[in-house]
Amino acid sequence: MSILAVKIFRNSDRMANIKTRSAASANGSKAKSTASSQKKKYTREQLDYWYEMMLRIRRLEEKAGQLYGQQKIRGFCHLYIGQEAVACGMETALRKDDAVITAYRDHGNALARGMSSRSVMAELYGKVTGCSAGMGGSMHMFSAEHHFYGGHGLVGQQIPLGAGLAFAFKYENTDRVAVSMFGDGAARQGALHEAFNLAMMWKLPVIFLCENNFYAMGTSVERSSNVTDIYKLGLAYDMPSRQVNGMDVFEMHEAISEAAAHCRSGKGPIFLEVLTYRYKGHSMSDPAKYRTKEELNAYKDQDPIIVLKKYLLENKYYTEAQLDAVEEKIMAEVQDCVEFAEQSPYPDPSQLYDLVYAEKDYPFVTEV
Ligand SMILES: Cc1ncc(C[n+]2csc(CCOP(=O)(O)OP(=O)(O)O)c2C)c(N)n1
Numbered sequence: 001m002s003i004l005a006v007k008i009f010r011n012s013d014r015m016a017n018i019k020t021r022s023a024a025s026a027n028g029s030k031a032k033s034t035a036s037s038q039k040k041k042y043t044r045e046q047l048d049y050w051y052e053m054m055l056r057i058r059r060l061e062e063k064a065g066q067l068y069g070q071q072k073i074r075g076f077c078h079l080y081i082g083q084e085a086v087a088c089g090m091e092t093a094l095r096k097d098d099a100v101i102t103a104y105r106d107h108g109n110a111l112a113r114g115m116s117s118r119s120v121m122a123e124l125y126g127k128v129t130g131c132s133a134g135m136g137g138s139m140h141m142f143s144a145e146h147h148f149y150g151g152h153g154l155v156g157q158q159i160p161l162g163a164g165l166a167f168a169f170k171y172e173n174t175d176r177v178a179v180s181m182f183g184d185g186a187a188r189q190g191a192l193h194e195a196f197n198l199a200m201m202w203k204l205p206v207i208f209l210c211e212n213n214f215y216a217m218g219t220s221v222e223r224s225s226n227v228t229d230i231y232k233l234g235l236a237y238d239m240p241s242r243q244v245n246g247m248d249v250f251e252m253h254e255a256i257s258e259a260a261a262h263c264r265s266g267k268g269p270i271f272l273e274v275l276t277y278r279y280k281g282h283s284m285s286d287p288a289k290y291r292t293k294e295e296l297n298a299y300k301d302q303d304p305i306i307v308l309k310k311y312l313l314e315n316k317y318y319t320e321a322q323l324d325a326v327e328e329k330i331m332a333e334v335q336d337c338v339e340f341a342e343q344s345p346y347p348d349p350s351q352l353y354d355l356v357y358a359e360k361d362y363p364f365v366t367e368v
């Protein structure tokens with residue numbers, strides 16, 4: 001396995017423009033890439049987790065896509081397919097009591113944090129057994145128990161919320177870390193600058209993680225700013241900032257391990273621009289005509305699940321038959337969670353306001 005850099009098509013219409021963007025760090029040196037020799041250090045448990053969890057996310061979302069077509073799942077639905085290595089590589093480098101917050105493309109993070117397939121599928125169905133009692137849907141997966149704080153629909157809103165989680169961790173004198181995830185589109189929001197500024201001022205234990213999948217709906221990174229190396233936005237605040245290959249689960253694990261250690265030691269925030277790619281359209285209603293098949297296929301060639309599978313076979317961690325057994329187990333789990341969601345009831349209309357937060361005596365709320 002030798003993914004040392006992410007290949008990026010700068011201009012999907014001109015294949016000649018294929019550019020290899022080397023991972024770069026704040027001080028200009030090449031970012032560390034995980035050489036295959038280093039990979040030997042990973043535990044069997046980590047390898048099992050990465051393979052199973054990436055497959056779980058992939059298969060559950062493929063099913064969700066089908067169910068959306070059948071109108072069993074309604075509303076918005078943004079699939080994470082292609083980006084699985086980000087959530088899974090990150091998880092093995094974090095502690096369970098660290099916090100993760102992200103945008104609406106959140107099914108993968110919910111599962112990677114350990115939330116059950118049943119609770120995610122039922123939420124997609126809008127059923128009361130879902131993780132948000134069926135009142136959030138695709139964009140609002142949430143579990144305080146798993147320290148997964150959503151699932152947010154307003155582009156960029158979770159950037160300062162993640163800094164707020166880190167503020168609480170510091171205020172309470174813990175060594176917990178918050179990961180505040182957002183897209184390349186969200187990186188253009190003003191809220192990023194306010195959050196970066198205060199996080200640096202107060203040395204908050206927050207990893208700002210931009211999943212640069214190169215598009216914000218149909219708008220490519222090049223069309224939203226002249227600064228296309230998004231990690232450079234952190235440099236204006238003297239924040240340690242660099243790029244990471246998000247198609248490589250090993251590299252993700254390494255980058256988050258380093259970043260979390262930095263935050264835990266009281267040195268303040270870190271900004272990682274994670275280069276990744278979504279295989280599907282922005283949401284279910286997007287035919288993704290703004291990019292070419294060649295561009296898509298070039299990323300599929302680096303597919304994190306296929307690459308890991310090859311590694312597991314070559315290094316004799318698994319036989320083909322054992323990998324097939326994992327696939328069967330996941331397929332059965334997906335089938336089970338669909339049946340569970342189908343059979344679960346919708347929330348009762350009387351519950352509509354139960355999860356809406358309002359302070360009755362708040363000064364601006366007056367009873368009429
Ligand atoms: C404040 C705000 N403005 C606009 C939108 C509409 N919108 C939804 S998703 C999106 C694109 C965001 O892209 P990016 O941050 O790159 O995340 P990705 O979808 O690629 O994961 C936009 C503009 C919104 N939800 N919120």
Ligand SMILES: [Mg+2]
Pocket residue numbers: 183184185211212213214215216217
């Ligand atoms: Mg994007």
